[in-house]
Amino acid sequence: MENKLPVPLSANQITDHINSPVLAEMPDNTITNWSGNIIFNTKEISFTQTVAEVQELVQKHKQLKALGSRHCFNRIADSHHYLLSLKELNKVVTLNKEARTVTVEAGIKYGELAPYLHDNGFALPNLASLPHISVAGSIITATHGSGVNNGNLATSVVALEIITADGNIQNFSKAQDEDTFNGLVVNLGAIGIITKVTLTVEPTFKVQQNVYEKLPLKQLKDNFKAIIAAGYSVSLFTDWLTDNINQVWIKSRMEDVGLYNFEPEFYGATAATQNRHPIMEMPAENCTEQMGVPGPWHERLPHFKMGFTPSSGVELQSEYFIPRQHAVEAILSIARLGKQINPHLLISEIRTIAADNLWLSPCYKQSCVALHFTWKQDWPAVSKLLPIIEQELAPFNVRPHWGKLFSIAPDVLASRYEKLPAFKNLVSQFDPNGKFRNEFLNTTIYGGLKA
Numbered sequence: 001m002e003n004k005l006p007v008p009l010s011a012n013q014i015t016d017h018i019n020s021p022v023l024a025e026m027p028d029n030t031i032t033n034w035s036g037n038i039i040f041n042t043k044e045i046s047f048t049q050t051v052a053e054v055q056e057l058v059q060k061h062k063q064l065k066a067l068g069s070r071h072c073f074n075r076i077a078d079s080h081h082y083l084l085s086l087k088e089l090n091k092v093v094t095l096n097k098e099a100r101t102v103t104v105e106a107g108i109k110y111g112e113l114a115p116y117l118h119d120n121g122f123a124l125p126n127l128a129s130l131p132h133i134s135v136a137g138s139i140i141t142a143t144h145g146s147g148v149n150n151g152n153l154a155t156s157v158v159a160l161e162i163i164t165a166d167g168n169i170q171n172f173s174k175a176q177d178e179d180t181f182n183g184l185v186v187n188l189g190a191i192g193i194i195t196k197v198t199l200t201v202e203p204t205f206k207v208q209q210n211v212y213e214k215l216p217l218k219q220l221k222d223n224f225k226a227i228i229a230a231g232y233s234v235s236l237f238t239d240w241l242t243d244n245i246n247q248v249w250i251k252s253r254m255e256d257v258g259l260y261n262f263e264p265e266f267y268g269a270t271a272a273t274q275n276r277h278p279i280m281e282m283p284a285e286n287c288t289e290q291m292g293v294p295g296p297w298h299e300r301l302p303h304f305k306m307g308f309t310p311s312s313g314v315e316l317q318s319e320y321f322i323p324r325q326h327a328v329e330a331i332l333s334i335a336r337l338g339k340q341i342n343p344h345l346l347i348s349e350i351r352t353i354a355a356d357n358l359w360l361s362p363c364y365k366q367s368c369v370a371l372h373f374t375w376k377q378d379w380p381a382v383s384k385l386l387p388i389i390e391q392e393l394a395p396f397n398v399r400p401h402w403g404k405l406f407s408i409a410p411d412v413l414a415s416r417y418e419k420l421p422a423f424k425n426l427v428s429q430f431d432p433n434g435k436f437r438n439e440f441l442n443t444t445i446y447g448g449l450k451a
């Protein structure tokens with residue numbers, strides 16, 4: 001497959017724009033994604049503040065794409081024609097305490113929604129590693145956190161308001177038609193512009209986070225199930241260089257365990273003596289509080305704090321989902337590539353996600369382990385490594401993260417998504433002329449066919 005994904009920026013351009021908390025616009029009005037590895041193919045953009053404006057723009061433009069917080073690493077959000085940023089459509093619409101749902105405007109970030117929910121006595125079941133991402137942009141790509149029993153963030157969605165290609169407002173809910181709804185949530189931006197999202201919420205809860213260092217790989221091999229189930233959400237960080245997993249992050253819900261006194265040792269790993277960043281060289285002040293200090297769910301479930309740069313900033317990312325029963329085999333096969341991978345890597349993370357019923361979710365009907373790679377921003381090197389990793393994971397029918405970098409051929413991808421034909425049917429009902437198609441969708445989903 002011809003890989004047209006990232007267009008690298010010069011070092012100066014990246015430094016100037018990488019950490020910009022507002023939409024990165026370069027001097028010539030060029031618009032980039034968060035990490036700066038993608039320059040969007042149009043400079044035409046609107047920042048809408050009302051649903052009526054969204055409707056007007058959808059009617060006016062022959063082709064367009066919505067932008068959330070621009071945290072994807074590939075061209076899934078790109079357009080050659082027009083971009084519609086929803087970052088200002090970011091209010092809480094209603095909190096229904098009885099029904100335990102919250103309805104939000106689609107551009108709201110988890111980091112904006114979470115404190116509001118907590119202050120009102122509610123919580124979401126899980127969060128990704130960072131709160132900086134928009135709700136709509138996240139659910140569209142099946143963004144996830146960790147936890148053996150936690151589904152991805154899209155599994156909390158119970159209703160959607162979408163402006164479809166004709167400019168009309170369409171409302172969909174899980175209660176009304178669950179089967180269609182399961183096809184609509186993880187939609188890769190192909191159905192229309194999402195303007196509102198309704199999520200289920202639960203009573204707020206507290207979490208303690210502890211980090212252990214140097215978990216022997218042999219222990220992981222022998223005790224994988226117990227290790228990943230040691231907390232409500234467990235993440236393993238490794239650079240694949242030694243026979244140890246660098247760090248184990250355990251997030252425990254306090255109503256599960258009460259005030260938990262963490263043991264000094266965990267399967268041969270030792271408790272960290274201070275807060276850590278997954279990338280050892282980076283400052284731990286960017287990270288959520290550790291050392292077992294209890295705190296509200298939204299200040300412990302993400303690894304990174306809202307007001308700080310998450311991860312490294314100058315980076316690329318890839319992530320691969322494997323059926324959970326093959327986790328150990330898959331991890332060991334990547335560990336064997338360690339010397340090849342390590343020079344280009346900032347850090348890898350291993351997480352678990354529960355099975356769901358969302359058609360295009362990588363966890364559709366299968367509980368997964370996810371192997372994530374935060375790469376140095378060197379696309380020529382990374383682009384050579386991805387096919388090697390994908391080949392290694394092919395026996396497990398690996399599925400890639402939709403918002404990160406991958407090179408799996410469209411026909412192979414199609415063979416791993418049994419619901420893809422049904423999804424395309426659904427898209428054709430709401431977007432018959434391909435108003436929301438872009439090169440990413442044409443290549444990845446439609447095998448090179450333009451709308």
Ligand SMILES: Cc1cc2nc3c(=O)[nH]c(=O)nc-3n(C[C@H](O)[C@H](O)[C@H](O)COP(=O)(O)OP(=O)(O)OC[C@H]3O[C@@H](n4cnc5c(N)ncnc54)[C@H](O)[C@@H]3O)c2cc1C
Binds near residue numbers: 133310311317
């Ligand atoms: C530092 C970092 C850490 C990350 N950590 C995680 C993690 O822990 N777990 C994980 O799974 N992923 C993670 N990601 C990936 C990221 O969460 C996903 O790529 C997510 O989709 C980003 O959401 P966004 O709002 O930035 O979407 P964007 O990149 O802005 O858009 C994504 C897609 O959604 C479409 N879209 C956005 N809003 C709308 C809308 N309102 N209506 C219709 N279409 C829309 C866009 O057109 C595009 O197709 C991370 C990324 C970064 C940069």
